[in-house]
Amino acid sequence: xxxxxKTRVLDRIDLAxxxxxxxxxxxxxxxxxxxxxxxxxxxxxxxxKLESEGYIEGYTARLNAAKLGQHLVAHVxxxxxxxxxxxxxxxxxxxxxxxxxxxxxxxxGGFDYLVKIRVQDMRQYREVLGQIVEIPGVGTNHxxxxxxxxxxxxxxxxxxxx
Amino acid sequence: xxxxxKTRVLDRIDLAxxxxxxxxxxxxxxxxxxxxxxxxxxxxxxxxKLESEGYIEGYTARLNAAKLGQHLVAHVxxxxxxxxxxxxxxxxxxxxxxxxxxxxxxxxGGFDYLVKIRVQDMRQYREVLGQIVEIPGVGTNHxxxxxxxxxxxxxxxxxxxx
DNA sequence: AAATAAAACAGCATATTCTGCTGTCTTTTC
DNA sequence: GAAAAGACAGCAGAATATGCTGTTTTATTT
Numbered sequence: 001x002x003x004x005x006k007t008r009v010l011d012r013i014d015l016a017x018x019x020x021x022x023x024x025x026x027x028x029x030x031x032x033x034x035x036x037x038x039x040x041x042x043x044x045x046x047x048x049k050l051e052s053e054g055y056i057e058g059y060t061a062r063l064n065a066a067k068l069g070q071h072l073v074a075h076v077x078x079x080x081x082x083x084x085x086x087x088x089x090x091x092x093x094x095x096x097x098x099x100x101x102x103x104x105x106x107x108x109g110g111f112d113y114l115v116k117i118r119v120q121d122m123r124q125y126r127e128v129l130g131q132i133v134e135i136p137g138v139g140t141n142h143x144x145x146x147x148x149x150x151x152x153x154x155x156x157x158x159x160x161x162x
Numbered sequence: 163x164x165x166x167x168k169t170r171v172l173d174r175i176d177l178a179x180x181x182x183x184x185x186x187x188x189x190x191x192x193x194x195x196x197x198x199x200x201x202x203x204x205x206x207x208x209x210x211k212l213e214s215e216g217y218i219e220g221y222t223a224r225l226n227a228a229k230l231g232q233h234l235v236a237h238v239x240x241x242x243x244x245x246x247x248x249x250x251x252x253x254x255x256x257x258x259x260x261x262x263x264x265x266x267x268x269x270x271g272g273f274d275y276l277v278k279i280r281v282q283d284m285r286q287y288r289e290v291l292g293q294i295v296e297i298p299g300v301g302t303n304h305x306x307x308x309x310x311x312x313x314x315x316x317x318x319x320x321x322x323x324x
Numbered sequence: 325a326a327a328t329a330a331a332a333c334a335g336c337a338t339a340t341t342c343t344g345c346t347g348t349c350t351t352t353t354c
Numbered sequence: 355g356a357a358a359a360g361a362c363a364g365c366a367g368a369a370t371a372t373g374c375t376g377t378t379t380t381a382t383t384t
Contacts, residue, residue, distance in 0.1 A: 061187045156230050
């Protein structure tokens with residue numbers, strides 16, 4: 001269930017590969033090899049190894065949500081009625097199934113979960129919020145509508161190399 | 163500065179391509195064509211068009227942050243001392259430059275910005291929080307440390323097709 | 325310090341893929 | 355109903371992927 005915790009020391013070439021693939025996940029192996037000053041074969045070996053060891057979890061096309069009709073993002077703070085493990089479990093099982101839920105983090109502090117949702121419009125926001133508050137055990141909720149995206153990186157800092 | 167707002171009706175093949183590339187950004191064009199029941203040439207044409215029209219913004223390798231030493235994620239709510247455009251502008255210019263800031267959304271509601279940061283440990287958290295609160299105009303802040311990642315999708319729902 | 329073992333590398337060769345071009349068929353427009 | 359535009363499959367040359375081999379470098383052991 002849990003992923004491997006095994007770790008090894010990545011040298012600067014590995015880090016350069018990760019950085020390059022994070023910036024352009026569809027770069028050809030030949031060009032990637034040039035970028036990290038390696039010939040194609042060992043470069044491919046390293047990429048395969050980084051994939052199999054779990055440093056690289058996959059590759060994704062970044063899509064423009066607004067052009068696909070998803071115009072609104074909201075952050076919803078959820079507090080559960082009780083803090084028992086059973087209630088947490090029920091909430092998790094339901095929340096992951098809602099397709100408009102982009103992310104859901106359990107947090108320490110004034111509430112229990114911070115849920116990020118992406119919806120087409122206010123009508124769909126109400127619909128999704130309805131689905132969330134109807135999950136058994138959900139107490140209070142508070143929504144913060146996103147007015148402006150200032151930064152959206154989703155990348156992992158890898159720049160200890162050079 | 164702003165991206166094109168032009169939009170067109172995407173047919174089910176375009177949507178299938180977007181869905182496939184979101185799930186596997188490094189799939190070969192030949193296999194992508196098989197997946198959407200097309201021959202390679204028109205499939206490549208469609209991908210190029212989706213890229214040039216901005217539906218696809220880029221391709222990214224998803225990296226395992228924990229294996230790269232980034233073990234903590236925190237959500238920080240920021241309230242500015244005043245709500246003038248000049249103060250907003252200064253805040254934005256500073257916050258985007260902090261590499262540990264993964265995302266930053268201006269929100270409507272009880273505070274002004276919701277900032278997501280990714281750090282190695284508590285020591286670095288304090289360091290990054292220090293950088294944030296020293297941005298001119300920053301008033302109060304409140305941090306919610308992430309205890310558990312329940313869902314992390316980052317994808318856009320594209321499944322209106324077949 | 326020398327010998328051995330292990331790891332990383334470049335180069336090569338074949339299989340696969342990319343990608344521009346052409347002609348055909350379908351759909352749209354006038 | 356004719357013309358134009360768009361979408362498609364197939365083809366071919368160029369580029370890339372990828373397994374294999376031998377060499378060099380690095381690490382380990384004696």
